[in-house]
Amino acid sequence: MPTIEDLLIQPGGLADRLRSLREAAGLSGKELAAALNWAASKVSRLEHGKQAPSLADLGAWAAACGAPAAADELSELLSEVRDVHRDWHRRMRAGVAPVQRSYNDLVAQSATVAHFETVYVPGLLQTAAYARRIIGEMVDLHGLAVDDVDAAVAARLERQRHLYDTSKRFTFLLAEPVLHWRLCPPDVTRLQLDRLASAVDLPHVRFGILPFSALLPITPQNSFQLYDSTAVVETITSELVCSEDESAAYGRALDHLWRFAVEGPDALALIAAARR
Known part of the structure; x- marks a missing residue:
């Protein structure tokens, strides 16, 4: 059964999408962290599924990457991760x-x-x-x-x-x-x-x-x-x-x-x- 990290880093998942937005904006991890006033380690944790982002994190990330409209898509991806990971019946049926x-x-x-x-x-x-x-x-x-x-x-x-x-x-x-x-x-x-x-x-x-x-x-x-x-x-x-x-x-x-x-x-x- 997948862990929360597995779900975040699956191909085409939330971590991938965050990374692609940063790269499309031409920003390094350190540059994005500086723009958001975050520790560089937080950007790394989010891109590697080591930390689940908040909705505010997603909105700030999208805006800093010059793609504020992507916030809704990111929010949907986060909801999908949480829905799959939370449901006990789904997790335990196997x-x-x-x-x-x-x-x-x-x-x-x-x-x-x-x-x-x-x-x-x-x-x-x-x-x-x-x-x-x-x-x-x-x-x-x-x-x-x-x-x-x-x-x-x-x-x-x-x-x-x-x-x-x-x-x-x-x-x-x-x-x-x-x-x-x-x-x-x-x-x-x-x-x-x-x-x-x-x-x-x-x-x-x-x-x-x-x-x-x-x-x-x-x-x-x-x-x-x-x-x-x-x-x-x-x-x-x-x-x-x-x-x-x-x-x-x-x-x-x-x-x-x-x-x-x-x-x-x-x-x-x-x-x-x-x-x-």
């Missing part, structure tokens, strides 16, 4: 294991990974039994005729090896209800809570819980993930890969929420209370 492997690739390519969760335990911290329950729910919900749930669970667990890669940094912030939702039988839930407790002291991992008692500065409306500077939001039906500006907003929200989190012994106490 199997759920490839979707899990695409997330493995995303984690492998990222130096920093952050999760804020309001319902589920993050996949990077799930036990096999918990992962099977969550993946099975997606299969049932979307009426999928697939036979690779075992392979999908294995792929999700394989992702966890990155937790021990000292070149990466992970942050996990869970709303306290995540500890209390009874999504699995009691024995599975207890083992999952034990797994969370073991994550509290992992090196290069920051683990926190947003307690019921916290007076929050913002409403934690939904779960989201940050892979370096790109935010990903999962819903029941789709996956949203956010633009640079949208991702920055999620990053700010996460920073605010962390101010009210508990960590270390206090987080362990909440896990222990939920386990009883």
Whole structure:
């Protein structure tokens, strides 16, 4: 199943079109970046599918290349990428294991990974039994005729090896209800809570819980993930890969929420209370 990068760089896709507009205008990457007051690395990332542009980015690019009318075409190409990448049923109908492997690739390519969760335990911290329950729910919900749930669970667990890669940094912030939702039988839930407790002291991992008692500065409306500077939001039906500006907003929200989190012994106490 294609990743967002695959879709951006496919022949005739958005990255190709951006590059062709720049070249037709006779501009180098550095010259275009200077005209837009961007870092040169941003032009490179957009042309190589390493970053999803915002609509404002596309309009500015087209104007700087002397082709403002191309902005609508660029916007349509971006919509096509997002529509294909978001739809869970479309992504999973050939199997759920490839979707899990695409997330493995995303984690492998990222130096920093952050999760804020309001319902589920993050996949990077799930036990096999918990992962099977969550993946099975997606299969049932979307009426999928697939036979690779075992392979999908294995792929999700394989992702966890990155937790021990000292070149990466992970942050996990869970709303306290995540500890209390009874999504699995009691024995599975207890083992999952034990797994969370073991994550509290992992090196290069920051683990926190947003307690019921916290007076929050913002409403934690939904779960989201940050892979370096790109935010990903999962819903029941789709996956949203956010633009640079949208991702920055999620990053700010996460920073605010962390101010009210508990960590270390206090987080362990909440896990222990939920386990009883």
